[in-house]
Amino acid sequence: MSQQPLLSVRGLSVEFKRGRRQPFRAVDNVSFDIDRGQTLGLVGESGSGKSTIGNALLGLVKPTAGTVLFEGRGIASLSAAERRSISGRLQVVFQDPYSSLNPSLRVGQIISEPLSVHTDLDQRQRSRAVAEMLERVGLPPSAMTRYPAAFSGGQRQRIAIARALITRPHMVVCDEPVSGLDLSAQAQVLNLLKDLQAEMGLAMLFISHDLAVVRYVAARIAVLLRGKVVEEGTTAKVATAPEHPYTKRLLAASPAPDPVAQHRARELRRQLQAASATLA
Amino acid sequence: MMPVGGDQAPGQVVAGPLGDAALSGSEAGQASWRRSSAWRVLRRPAGFLPVIFLAGIIMACFAASLIAPYGPLTQNLTQIDQGPGWQHLLGTDTLGRDVLSRLLYGGQASFIGVAEAMAVAVLLAVPIGLASGYLQGRTDTAISRVIDVLMAVPGIIVLLMALSVFGNSLTPAMIALGVLSVPSLARVVRSATIQVSGELYVAAARVVGLKPRQVMWRHILPRVIGPTVVTASILCGGALLVQTGLAFLGFGVRPPNPSWGSMVQEAGTVLYGDAWLIWPSGLVIALTVLSFILIGDAIRDSAQLSRSGQTPASRAALRRAARAAARVTEAPRDSAQPQHGEATPAGPALLDVTDLSVVIPTVGGVKTVVEKVSFSVAAGEAVALVGESGCGKTVTALSILGLPPGGGHISGGSVRFRGRRVDNLPAADWRKLRGSGISYIAQEPIVSLDPSYTVGSQLTEMIRLHDPGSPRKAAVTATALALLARCGIAQPKEMFRLYPHQISGGMAQRVSIARALAGDPRLLIADEPTTALDVTIQAEILDLLHDLRADSGMSVLFVTHDWGVVADICSKAVVMYAGQVVEVAPVTDVLAAARHPYTDALLRANPHLAAPGDRLQEIPGSVPPPGQWPAGCRFAQRCALATDECTAKPIPIKQLTGLRATRCIRTEELAALQHTKDGSRNEPATTA
Numbered sequence: 023m024s025q026q027p028l029l030s031v032r033g034l035s036v037e038f039k040r041g042r043r044q045p046f047r048a049v050d051n052v053s054f055d056i057d058r059g060q061t062l063g064l065v066g067e068s069g070s071g072k073s074t075i076g077n078a079l080l081g082l083v084k085p086t087a088g089t090v091l092f093e094g095r096g097i098a099s100l101s102a103a104e105r106r107s108i109s110g111r112l113q114v115v116f117q118d119p120y121s122s123l124n125p126s127l128r129v130g131q132i133i134s135e136p137l138s139v140h141t142d143l144d145q146r147q148r149s150r151a152v153a154e155m156l157e158r159v160g161l162p163p164s165a166m167t168r169y170p171a172a173f174s175g176g177q178r179q180r181i182a183i184a185r186a187l188i189t190r191p192h193m194v195v196c197d198e199p200v201s202g203l204d205l206s207a208q209a210q211v212l213n214l215l216k217d218l219q220a221e222m223g224l225a226m227l228f229i230s231h232d233l234a235v236v237r238y239v240a241a242r243i244a245v246l247l248r249g250k251v252v253e254e255g256t257t258a259k260v261a262t263a264p265e266h267p268y269t270k271r272l273l274a275a276s277p278a279p280d281p282v283a284q285h286r287a288r289e290l291r292r293q294l295q296a297a298s299a300t301l302a
Numbered sequence: 303m304m305p306v307g308g309d310q311a312p313g314q315v316v317a318g319p320l321g322d323a324a325l326s327g328s329e330a331g332q333a334s335w336r337r338s339s340a341w342r343v344l345r346r347p348a349g350f351l352p353v354i355f356l357a358g359i360i361m362a363c364f365a366a367s368l369i370a371p372y373g374p375l376t377q378n379l380t381q382i383d384q385g386p387g388w389q390h391l392l393g394t395d396t397l398g399r400d401v402l403s404r405l406l407y408g409g410q411a412s413f414i415g416v417a418e419a420m421a422v423a424v425l426l427a428v429p430i431g432l433a434s435g436y437l438q439g440r441t442d443t444a445i446s447r448v449i450d451v452l453m454a455v456p457g458i459i460v461l462l463m464a465l466s467v468f469g470n471s472l473t474p475a476m477i478a479l480g481v482l483s484v485p486s487l488a489r490v491v492r493s494a495t496i497q498v499s500g501e502l503y504v505a506a507a508r509v510v511g512l513k514p515r516q517v518m519w520r521h522i523l524p525r526v527i528g529p530t531v532v533t534a535s536i537l538c539g540g541a542l543l544v545q546t547g548l549a550f551l552g553f554g555v556r557p558p559n560p561s562w563g564s565m566v567q568e569a570g571t572v573l574y575g576d577a578w579l580i581w582p583s584g585l586v587i588a589l590t591v592l593s594f595i596l597i598g599d600a601i602r603d604s605a606q607l608s609r610s611g612q613t614p615a616s617r618a619a620l621r622r623a624a625r626a627a628a629r630v631t632e633a634p635r636d637s638a639q640p641q642h643g644e645a646t647p648a649g650p651a652l653l654d655v656t657d658l659s660v661v662i663p664t665v666g667g668v669k670t671v672v673e674k675v676s677f678s679v680a681a682g683e684a685v686a687l688v689g690e691s692g693c694g695k696t697v698t699a700l701s702i703l704g705l706p707p708g709g710g711h712i713s714g715g716s717v718r719f720r721g722r723r724v725d726n727l728p729a730a731d732w733r734k735l736r737g738s739g740i741s742y743i744a745q746e747p748i749v750s751l752d753p754s755y756t757v758g759s760q761l762t763e764m765i766r767l768h769d770p771g772s773p774r775k776a777a778v779t780a781t782a783l784a785l786l787a788r789c790g791i792a793q794p795k796e797m798f799r800l801y802p803h804q805i806s807g808g809m810a811q812r813v814s815i816a817r818a819l820a821g822d823p824r825l826l827i828a829d830e831p832t833t834a835l836d837v838t839i840q841a842e843i844l845d846l847l848h849d850l851r852a853d854s855g856m857s858v859l860f861v862t863h864d865w866g867v868v869a870d871i872c873s874k875a876v877v878m879y880a881g882q883v884v885e886v887a888p889v890t891d892v893l894a895a896a897r898h899p900y901t902d903a904l905l906r907a908n909p910h911l912a913a914p915g916d917r918l919q920e921i922p923g924s925v926p927p928p929g930q931w932p933a934g935c936r937f938a939q940r941c942a943l944a945t946d947e948c949t950a951k952p953i954p955i956k957q958l959t960g961l962r963a964t965r966c967i968r969t970e971e972l973a974a975l976q977h978t979k980d981g982s983r984n985e986p987a988t989t990a
Contacts, residue, residue, distance in 0.1 A: 067836035067837065067838060067839075068836055077505075080505075080508075080509045081508070081509070082505055082508060082509070102513065102514070105511065106511035106513075107511075109509055109510060109511035110511065112509075113509060113510075114505075114506060114509045116502040116505065116506060117502070118502055121501045121502045121503060122501075122502035122503050122505075122506055123503050124503045124507075124520075124521050124524075124525075125525075126524040126525060127520075127521075127524075135507070135510055135512070135520075136510045136511070139510055139511045139512060140511065174924050176924065182506070185506070185510075204690035204691055204863060205690060205863065205904055205907045205908060206690060206903070206904065206907050206920065206921035206924070207924070208907070208909070209907035209908075209909070209918035209919065209920045209921070210920045210921075212909065212918055213917055213918055213920060216917075231836065231837060232837070232909075233837070234866075234908075234909045234910040235909050237909070238909035238912055238918070271838055272837065272838060274841070275837045275838040275840065275841035276837050276866070276910075277837075277840070277841070277844070277864060277866025277867050277869065277870050278866050278869065278910055279865035279866050279868065279869045279893055279905065279908060279910055279911060280869055280893060281869045281870075281889060281890050281893070283869075284866070284869045284870040287841075288845065288848070288870075291841060291845065292845075
């Protein structure tokens with residue numbers, strides 16, 4: 023604990039106004055740390071507030087309470103100009119590769135946009151950097167002159183990764199980056215993310231509903247239920263010996279490609295259900 | 303072309319020897335986005351004709367001094383009130399002036415007026431709408447209030463005031479008209495902006511650190527141009543009518559100078575003496591206004607086309623067809639159908655699909671999307687149709703129901719249900735079969751329910767359709783409540799009264815299952831019914847389907863891409879790739895050792911089976927789309943075991959022992975490879 027973590031979130035809460043009704047508390051007093059080069063997996067079901075946490079880190083929603091320290095600096099409520107100064111080091115890859123790329127810009131323009139904001143490279147240097155980055159994510163340099171519509175979901179997600187990494191960020195928020203992809207494209211993107219992480223020393227907040235994916239990429243896992251972290255720990259512990267009943271339910275529900283294991287999981291599910299029924 | 307693909311260095315990201323097909327297939331996408339949208343407008347007559355007409359008439363008007371046969375004021379009192387003829391193509395007016403020449407000169411004022419009004423409207427409305435829609439909050443409230451007030455201003459009075467204040471000059475009046483058009487245009491820009499602002503790429507641009515001004519200019523403006531142009535084009539038509547109307551009333555252009563409005567007015571005064579004179583000016587105004595509106599419509603239509611083209615169009619069509627299928631499985635029961643509980647005919651399988659081929663018309667011609675698919679489902683069996691998107695799973699499932707999507711049709715092979723051929727059934731017979739014999743549940747439960755009826759009324763409607771012999775309301779309601787309870791809904795009476803939008807996705811899927819069960823089907827086709835649901839809800843739905851199947855002996859055909867779901871509920875797997883069946887096997891066997899390299903690769907790509915820290919095995923490239931299927935093995939270009947023999951000619955499906963079949967000629971090499979690779983996959987690191 024001698025070194026301070028790259029990202030440190032303490033008591034983060036986000037509320038959304040709902041007209042005259044009680045505001046909706048999407049994120050409730052959440053705390054976690056992410057070290058340099060480390061990946062924290064954030065698991066939860068829809069409505070658990072996992073994307074809201076990501077958006078709060080990125081400055082897309084304003085936290086109601088709590089502190090977010092990034093590289094020792096509070097970023098919970100920055101002005102637009104201050105936010106700009108850190109945005110080169112804190113980037114994002116979103117879920118939907120269709121809506122996350124502007125269909126009217128060429129791929130080269132999309133990837134070089136962060137460079138034009140954060141560096142004073144000239145046109146030629148920028149396009150060289152873009153070509154390198156494209157190659158790094160496994161796309162040919164000729165992709166630069168095409169529009170996003172010409173690419174498949176997996177390829178678009180590579181473009182989104184190239185855009186996120188071109189400024190060499192220290193941390194990337196990955197918000198369900200493989201949920202919309204087929205198994206084979208998912209494997210390609212997950213491998214790519216892991217390789218780039220090892221190479222660039224990236225830290226990641228990896229948000230997903232899929233425990234199998236999170237288990238594969240993350241060293242630590244935080245489980246989110248209705249805006250609260252109910253369990254946090256190393257992947258080995260959370261994914262094999264969970265303590266919280268919700269984590270147990272989540273694990274029992276996640277379908278494994280093994281009929282015997284599925285049969286056991288079904289039994290376990292029924293037991294858990296019966297147990298919770300008797301409790302209630 | 304492939305920078306890293308050929309490099310086999312272990313540390314290198316061999317992320318994509320990009321399937322050549324994937325890139326060459328989208329060559330069309332390389333064409334400029336904007337150019338292609340202009341092309342889409344012009345390609346059809348409804349876009350092409352008005353553009354040509356309008357361009358022609360505008361050019362002619364502004365070239366009037368060059369092409370008009372006479373001056374606008376040149377009188378020839380010896381030739382008044384003439385009809386069309388060689389000397390005067392459109393005749394002459396009451397003072398012997400050439401109508402064609404006056405129309406050409408008169409059009410100048412009209413078009414200039416329209417241009418002034420539109421320039422003012424667009425220049426004001428676009429920034430206002432953008433700011434209002436993107437910044438939201440107080441800016442939006444303030445702008446919206448001002449717009450509301452402006453909309454309440456009586457336009458004609460403002461115009462007449464402008465004319466009287468500025469000495470009957472048309473320009474101030476048209477500027478005033480432009481300002482009066484701002485609210486309607488700004489509202490369009492605002493709502494388009496709000497819609498585009500919700501897209502993730504706008505969020506990504508904000509994260510990158512762009513200033514609001516830059517975000518609006520680079521990322522939002524290009525996307526709101528479309529709706530803006532549509533509205534502006536229609537406003538142009540309106541502005542032209544206002545302009546000619548003012549001229550008709552004597553404002554603006556002063557006689558004897560020509561304008562379209564004053565020409566109509568002059569013709570009106572002699573309508574009984576010279577019926578021809580009203581036609582040229584009247585018609586040119588009507589056609590010009592019509593052109594503006596038609597152009598607006600054509601742009602709107604092409605924008606809709608391109609939006610649906612953003613995601614593969616066939617996928618949208620698939621979803622529509624799936625929704626339609628979910629609705630049409632509501633059909634009256636054929637009273638001749640054996641009741642549930644009777645012995646099913648022994649011998650042939652419940653469902654027998656033989657050499658089924660389906661074609662779908664696309665822009666590039668009719669394409670085969672499913673080719674010679676054969677498999678069977680026995681009574682009480684649960685069969686999985688597995689594969690990645692674009693492999694033809696859903697098309698196969700819908701075609702079995704007699705509903706091939708996207709205007710397609712079955713082009714070969716047969717589908718037999720209980721030994722009876724159903725692929726060529728007339729529509730009326732199909733209606734009897736669907737719902738009672740074969741039922742269907744879709745991926746999106748909420749959209750497959752009708753939002754304007756309660757759950758109860760949708761369910762009772764179905765029960766009545768299937769069982770017209772029990773008219774008593776109480777009995778039908780009781781049946782519906784029993785169905786809901788059977789589908790695991792704890793409080794069926796409450797659920798009965800709710801509307802689809804009031805229930806969660808998981809509950810909606812239970813309701814659609816209840817609806818599908820209303821006719822006591824022998825076969826339930828479930829198209830990714832849990833993909834859109836949370837994992838805990840998915841488990842509940844799978845448990846439900848598991849129990850229902852155990853209780854009723856119903857067969858299930860489960861379309862899915864999730865091997866975990868396959869393992870959970872199915873006993874047989876049919877793996878599809880690029881429109882073909884590539885492997886058929888009992889689920890336990892295929893999970894232990896696949897007999898086709900595609901199945902094997904798909905299983906190895908699954909993170910569920912990987913130990914943390916391992917690399918997932920990638921399948922390079924992507925599925926070749928219909929129309930680009932290679933002649934030989936369709937997986938060969940992505941397959942590590944492929945040889946020349948694989949690509950030479952089509953590979954037939956080969957029967958193996960133990961009810962297995964594969965479309966591969968290198969199964970022995972595959973088995974050897976599986977043997978040398980770590981055996982960890984046979985004892986998966988399961989989490990349960």
